[in-house]
Amino acid sequence: MSLYDDAVLVLKAYEGQEELRQAYLDHLSAHPDGMWKACRAGHVTASALVIDPERGRVLLTLHKKLRMWLQMGGHCERGDTTLEAAALREATEESGIPGLTLLPGGPVRLDRHPIPAPCHWHFDVQYAALAPLDAEHVISDESLDVRWFAYDRVPDVADESVVRLLEATRARL
Template sequence: MASTSDFLSRLEALVSRYCAEVAAPHEHLAVLRWQMAERHALDDRATMPGHVTTSAIVVSPDHAQVLLIDHIHLRRWLQPGGHYEPAEQFCRSAAREAVEETGIAGLALHGWHRDGDLPFNIDSHEVPGKAARGEAPHLHHDLQYLFTADPRLPLRAQREEVHAAMWKPVSALHDIAPNAAARLERVR
C-alpha cells in the first residue's frame, strides 16, 4: 500500500496539472491546496476539514443521458462515487465506485482524458457529518472523471448505500455538478 506521502505527491501533481490545464478562473481549490501544503492525510476519511473522494460522471455515448444514484444517506440524486480507495490511478478509484454502486458493465474512460488520470472536474463541497461516527460536517475534495457506458445494459443498485441507479437526462447534472455539466457541454 502506498504511503500518505506518496499519495500526496501524486495528488499534488494532479491538482497542479488540473489548475494549469483544465480549471476555470473561478476554480481556486484553496482549502484543498492548503491541506496539501499542510501535509494532511487526504486519503484518510477521518482527516478534517476535508479529504479526497472520487466520482464517476457516466454518460451515454451520445451524451444525452447521465447515470445517477439515489444516495441513501444524503437523500438526493448524485453521480456514483465515494471515499478514495487506493488504486494505481485516481480514475480507477472512481470507476470502482461506479461499478460497485450501479452494477454498470462496459464502463469506459471518456476520450477527453487522453492520458487517463487528469480529472474532468475537481469539486470541493461540504457534506453533512454522521453523528453515529462522531463526524462533523466537512469537505469532500471530489476528483470527478468522465466515463461512457451503454444505457441499455442492466443496472444493479448497491442496496447498502443506494436506493436506486437510473439513467436520467444529462440536464439533471446541472443541479448536481454544475461545473462538470458546463464543461461537458463543451466536450460534445
C-alpha cells in the same frame, strides 16, 4: 507512487478553476492524511458521471444517506493507486456496470462541498465515465435507486453541482 502523490500531480496538471485547484493543493500540503476519510479537516474524494452520449443520458444514484440524485463516487481506499482508479472503482461499484471507461484528459471538474461532522469538507475530483452500449445497471447497497436521466431532465432532479458536471462533461465530449 502513492495515491497522495498522484493526487498532487493530477491537481497540478488540472487546467481551470484556479482558486479551487489551489485550495485542494493547499489542503493536501497542510494535511498529509488529506486523502483519507479519517482526516477531519476534509478529504479528497473521487467521482465519475456515468454517461451514455449515444442516447443523451446520464446515470445517477439516489444516495442512501443524502437522499439526493448524484453522480457515482466516494472515498478513496488504501488499494487505490490513482484518483482515476478510485473514480472508476466507485462508478463501477455503484452502477454495477462493467467496462466503464473514463473520458481522456483527466478530471472534468472540481467540487468542494461541506459535509456533516465529524469531517468538514469533501474535495471531490470529478471525472466522466462512458457506459458501454446497452449497459445494464444494478442498485448497490449505497443507493436507494439508480436511474438513467436524459440530459435535459438532470436540472429537475439533481443539484447545481451535478448540472455543472454534466455541462463540463458535454463540453469535453
